[in-house]
Amino acid sequence: MQVKKISEHIWSLKMWMIIPIHVWVVIDEEGVTLVDAGIPMMTKGITKFIEQLHAGPLLRILLTHGHSDHVGAVKGTLKKYEVPVYAHQIEIPYLEGEVIYPRRKKLEHNLPKALVSPLLDDGLTKLKKIGGLTPYFTPGHSPGHVVYYHEIDNVLLAGDLFTSKSGRLKQPMPAFTANMKQAVASASIISYLKPKQLEVCHGNTVFQPSDQLEEYIKKMERKLGGQ
Numbered sequence: 001m002q003v004k005k006i007s008e009h010i011w012s013l014k015m016w017m018i019i020p021i022h023v024w025v026v027i028d029e030e031g032v033t034l035v036d037a038g039i040p041m042m043t044k045g046i047t048k049f050i051e052q053l054h055a056g057p058l059l060r061i062l063l064t065h066g067h068s069d070h071v072g073a074v075k076g077t078l079k080k081y082e083v084p085v086y087a088h089q090i091e092i093p094y095l096e097g098e099v100i101y102p103r104r105k106k107l108e109h110n111l112p113k114a115l116v117s118p119l120l121d122d123g124l125t126k127l128k129k130i131g132g133l134t135p136y137f138t139p140g141h142s143p144g145h146v147v148y149y150h151e152i153d154n155v156l157l158a159g160d161l162f163t164s165k166s167g168r169l170k171q172p173m174p175a176f177t178a179n180m181k182q183a184v185a186s187a188s189i190i191s192y193l194k195p196k197q198l199e200v201c202h203g204n205t206v207f208q209p210s211d212q213l214e215e216y217i218k219k220m221e222r223k224l225g226g227q
């Protein structure tokens, strides 16, 4: 497992499994928040790192969405830390295996029922800040995908809203994306937030991502227009 401090309050933990898989550890005055939980093989590395950090106990796990490569270490981590797990309420029936993810053929029982709680909201679209992070609803890759914005560090933890290569924004993995058009529309969150740094689960850091947004959207519109 590769650990990297990416900003004052955030570390990324990476493992390779054909593609890179990242999770993020975020600290605040109260303790530690884990954003996404990768694959089961990452469990030991995650819990060990949190222990060594001495930044307080793990307080919660936040999920960008419920695909299996984002929830793998949840169960193992909960054996050590009994903490709540949150995802967008729209995502929960899909990851619990109650509803089939769009464009998939069968139910995915990625986490047991009643384990994941809905992120709290201030009305229909505005989600409540949690652990120094503000969630934003960014559907498309999955029906209830969210990104987490760390305002103080000006870093956006974007899950699978994008992938990236050599510092450039790339589309989320097409085979696993429920609605690419909607995912491209959700990408505009970066021009609204203007983070100085964007982190994705499957790729490397993108600096000043909003500078690339126009080009990204044009490229994707050309691509999708032909379908």
Ligand SMILES: [Zn+2]
Residues within 6 Å of the ligand: 065, 067, 141, 142, 160, 176
């Ligand atoms: Zn995904």
Ligand SMILES: [Zn+2]
Residues within 6 Å of the ligand: 067, 069, 070, 160, 201, 202
């Ligand atoms: Zn993924």
